[in-house]
Amino acid sequence: MRRLVTLVFVAALVVVMAASFSVSAAGGRVIVMNQQEPNMINPYLDSMQATFDVSQLTWGGMLELDEKWELIPSLALEVPSLQNGGISKDGLTYTWKLRKDVKWSDGAPFTSEDIKFTWEYIMNDNLNVVSRTGFEEITAIETPDKYTVVMKLKQIHVPMLYVWTGPTIVPKHILSKSKNLNEDSFNMNPVGLGPYVLDKWEHGSYLIFKKNPNYWRKGYPKLDQIVYKPIPDENTAFTQLATKEIDVYQTFPTNQYKQVKALTHVNVTETASTYWEHININCKSPLLTDVRVRQALRYATDLKKLQETVYEGLWPVAVSDQGSPFWKNAKLKPYQFDLKKAGQLLDQAGWKLGNDGMRYKNGKKLTLVISTTAGRIPREMTEQILQQDWKKIGVDLVIKNYDAGKFFATYDEGGILDTGDYDLAVFAWGSSPDPDNYTLWHSAQFPPAGQNNVFWSNKRVDELIITSRKELDVNKRKAMIDEIQQIMWEEVPMIPTFYWVNLDAFNKNIKNIKPNGTSSGNLWNAYEWELK
Amino acid sequence: MAEVLLEVKNLTKHFPITRGIIFQKVVGLNKAVDDVSFEIHRGETLGLVGESGCGKSTLGRTILRLLEATSGEVWFEGREILGLSYHEMRELRRDMQIIFQDPYASLNPRMTVGDIIGEPLLIHNLATGKALEQRVKELLNVVGLSGQHARRYPHEFSGGQRQRIGVARALAVNPKIIICDEPVSALDVSIQAQVINLLQDLQKEFGLTYLFIAHDLAVVKHISDRVAVMYLGQIVELTTKGELYDNPLHPYTKALLSAIPIPNPEVKRDRILLEGDVPSPINPPPGCHFHTRCRYARPECSEAVPEWKEVNPGHFVACHLVK
Amino acid sequence: MGRYIFRRILQAIPLLIIITIVVFALMQLAPGGPLALYKQNPKVTGEDLARISRNLGLDKPVPIQYFNWLKRLVTGDWGTSFSSSRPVLELIKERMAATFTLMFSSFVISLLIGLPIGILSALKRYSIVDYIVTFFSFFGLSMPVFWFALMLQLLFGLKLGWLPTAGMKDPFIDFELWDRVRHLILPAAVLSLTSLASWSRFMRSSLLEVIGQDYIRTARAKGLSEGKVIRKHALKNALIPVVTIIAIAIPGLFSGAVITETVFAWPGMGRLYFDSLGRLDYPVLMGVLTVTAFLVVIFNLVADIIYGILDPRISYD
Ligand SMILES: Nc1ncnc2c1ncn2[C@@H]1O[C@H](COP(=O)(O)OP(=O)(O)OP(=O)(O)O)[C@@H](O)[C@H]1O
C-alpha cells in the first residue's frame, strides 16, 4: 500500500513538472536580462545603466540617438540647426517645434510647459540630481505657444542638443504637485512619454512593462510586454540564456564569448561603446614630466599583444580619447610597438642603462608605480604584460592595486587618482557622443575642481577646448577636436589603449535590434522590437 | 554449600585494535578478559579485585552481555546465556542487574528519578499507574530516600544519594544477582560505608547474590564471602575471604594485601611494593602475565602459562611457585 | 522564565547599540564612500558632488551621522536609501519574505536530512554508510558555493530541463505553489549544503559521545530494546547541544544567503545587501545589518531558552 502511494506521488510529480516546463515565451514578450536592478525609473537621480535602460522604455525626449550615434527627431519635429533656424546665429537661442499629437501615458496632453518644467525641476536645489551639466547653461525657457519652446543660453554650449536627447522629459501635471521630489512615487512608476509603462515591479525579481496605450507612434510598440530581469551572476545569466529563460543577455563578459557564440538560438552583437580603456600618466610626477619619457612608455606598450591576450582580439585599438567615428582624428595612427625607439628616447631624456639593465639618472633608478582596481583581471593582466616589456627597456614597474572605492574616491576622501598618488593608472572613461572633454583635459580642472587627474596642462589645448565648446560650425569644431587629439598624441598625458565593445546576445526571434554603444543602450528603439 | 547460581567458563573478551581511516586493519588485540572461569553461589557475595584497567568492568559487562563475549560460556540458573536470543536476553535482565561505578554518569540527566526507577518496571510489565508510583516510593524508602524525591532530577542529588538511586533502580525488578561494579569507589570515604551497609542489608532482606567489584582489598574484605583476584585479564587466585587474607598464595595477592593500610599502627607488616607499571593488556607478557613484576619470578614463569589449580579445597591459584 | 527573558532582552539593547556603532564605523572605513560611484561619470563636477553629499547628509561629522541614524531608528524610521530614495524599512520588508522562505526551507532540509544522516552514521560508526556520509559532509563543507550552484543549474536547468535556474517565480504566473517550489529547490539545496553537512557532523559526534555514557549502559541493563535505548535515552540527550548549536547557527544561514541569493537572483535581503554594498548605500546596509544583529541576539536567546527547557540541569532565575 505504501509503495503504491509513493508511486502515485512520483507519477504526479513528473506530470506536473512536465506540464509546467512547457510554458513558452511566445505571445509578444521579450525578457531582457541585466546584471543590476534599476534603483528607480528616473535617470536624473541615478547613474546606473539599468536605470537608464528602463527609463528608455517609459520616458521620452525631444531627440533620440540612433545606432549610428546620430541625432534623430522624436518629440521635436526636427533637429534644431543653424540651417533650419532652430539654433540662432549667435548660438545663444534654441527654438524647438514640438509634435502636437502627443499624450502622456495617463492621457494628459504633452506641451511646451513640460519642457520648461523639466529644466526647473533639474535646477531645484532640493533634488538629488546626479549632474546638471548643460542645464546650467540655460538662463531662461520661454513657451510662446503650447508647441514651441525657446531656450536662452548663458554662453554657447554645443552639446545642448544632447541634453534633450533620450529619456529626459518629466510631466509637469504630476511633479508640480509633488511634496518631496526625491521620494515621489513617480520615481518608481513614472507617467511618461515612452512606448511602455510599468505594469509590475517585483523588487529583486523583475520589472514587467506593458504597452503604453497613449503612445504617440501609431501602431507601436509591437511587443505586448517587456520583462526586465536583473541577474547579478554571470554564470547564472548564461544558463538562463541557454535555457531560454531570458531572451536578451546584455553586456556579457569577453570570457563568455565562445560559450555564447556556440548557442544556436542567439545572435551576438558587438557594438562599439563610448568607453575607452587607457593608461593615465601622472604628469605631476617628477619622473614623468619629460615628454620623451612618456613617449617612450607609449612606444613600449604592445597593444597587439594586449589585444590578443587580454581581450580575445575583440576590442579595437584606440588612438585617442574620441571613440565616435565622426570625431576620431582619422590621421592618427597608433604608436608602433618599438622598444628600440623607446630606449633611445629614454637615453635622450638622460635615463642611462646601468649595469643591472635598469635605467638611472643622477643615481636614481627609474622605478614607476602602476595602479588599477584590484580584481579586474584584464587590467591586472595588462599591468603584468607592461611590467615584463618595460623591464626590457630598463624601466622598473611596480604594481600596486587598490580597491575600486579607494581608487576612484574623491579628492577629499583621498582617492588615488584624484590626489595623484600614482605614476600610471589603468582604467576607463565613458564619454558622451559629444566630443567635449573639458573636465578631463583643461588645466582648470585639476581635482577637486574637475577630473583632470593626469594633472596635464597645455595652453593650446586649454584654448582649443574653450573655443571648440563655442563653435557651432561642426566642421570647424571638428578641426579643433582633431588638433586636441594631435597634441595629445604627441604629448602623451595618457596612453589610449582600447575602445570597449559591448557584447550582447539576442534570441534570434527578435527583429529590429539596433544596439547603441552609448548609454542609449539596446532598448532605445524597443518600440520597434518585434517577434518573428 | 549453596547451589551454583552463575557459572563462568573460559570467558574471553578481546577488543580489536584497528588502524586506518577507510579500510581498517586489525593490528592487535586488547585481551581485556582472557579465559576466565569461576562460579557464584546463590546468596553469596563474590568479591573481584584488581588494579585499574585489569578488566574487571569488562568482565562484569560481558557476563551481562552489555558487551558481546569473544568466546566462553556463562551459565545462569542452569541456562547458557551467551547463546540466548536478543529477546530472551532482555527478559533475563529482570534477574541480572548491575550497579555502575560512576553515580554521576550512570543516571540519565533528562529523566526524573521516578522515571529512572520506574522504567524497568514498565519494560517488564511489573507495574503501571498508581502501583508503579507506589512501588517507586517503596524502593526509594528501601534505599533510604524519600518518596518525594521521585519528581526530582539526578543533578539535584549528592553522589551518595545518586548511588542509592542506582541501587533502587537495580532492585526495582527483584533481580537474583546484582553485579556491583565499584559502587563506592567514586564516593567519599564516609559515604562508602553507608552504601556498603545498605547493600549488605538489602542482601539479607531480599536474598540477593552479588558480584562485587573493587580495586582494593579493603572494601572487598568487609562485604565478600569469597574473593577473586584479577591481573591483566585473568583471575590469578580465588578463595574464601578468610583464607585469602590469612594465607594468600599468589605473589600478586600478597603484594595487594601488603598495600592495605592497617588500622592498628602497632602491627608491623612487610610492605611488598609492586615494581613498575601494569603492563598493557595489548600483547600482555607471555607465560605468567605477572612475571615482569614478580619478585619471585623464575625462568619458567615467562615461558609457560601457569595452570589454574585447586591447592586447598576451595582455594584456587595460578602460579608456578605454588605446588 | 518570563523575567529571565525580559532581563535578557533588556541586556540585548546596549549590545545592539554597540553592534550598530561598530558596523557604522566599519562602513566608514570602507574606502571611497557612496560618492565614488558618481565620480566615475566624467560629466559629474566637484560642485555636483558637494551638492549630492549635502543632500545625503554626508557632509556632517560621522558621529553626528550615526546619532541622527539612531535617533530616527528609535522612532521607527530606518532612513532612506541613497540610491533609490526609498524608505529602508520598505526595502527590507519587501525582501524579508523571500529570505525567510529560503532560510526556512534550508533549515528544514538541513534538519530533516542532516540530523538523520548524522544519527545513522553515528549508529553505524565505521561502517561503509558512515564513511560515505563523512565523505559527503567534508565534500559539502569544502565545496565552493558558486561552483555547486552552477553545477546544479547546469544539471537540473540546462541538461534535464526540470527546474528554473534562477528567480523566485515565473513572471507570468501570479501565484502557484508548484511554481514557487520549483524555483525554491535549487537555491534551498545550495544554501542548506553547508549547514546540512556541519549539522550532520555535529549530530554524529554528539550522539557518539552520549552512546558511550554509562546511563546508556544502564538503559540497556534495564532490558530496553536497542531502538528505545537510542530514541528515549541517547537521542534526547544528544539533541541538547545540537539544538542549541542549530539555534545559534540560524542567523548564519543569513550570511550564506547573501551568496546564494546573488547566484540565484533571489529577491531577498542578502541580495539587497550585496547590491547595496556595491554602491555603499549606508542606510540600506545599516538596515540589513541591524536586522541581522537582531536575529543573532534573538536566536542566542532562543538557544538559551531551548537549552533550559531541554536540560533540567539548567535553571533560569
Ligand atoms: N569498549 C571498549 N573498547 C575497547 N577497549 C576497551 C573497552 N572497554 C574497555 N577497554 C579496555 O579493556 C581494558 C580493561 O578495561 P576495564 O574498564 O574493564 O578495566 P577495569 O578493571 O574496570 O578498570 P577500572 O578499575 O579503571 O574501572 C582496558 O585496557 C580498556 O582500555
Ligand SMILES: [Mg+2]
Ligand atoms: Mg571498571
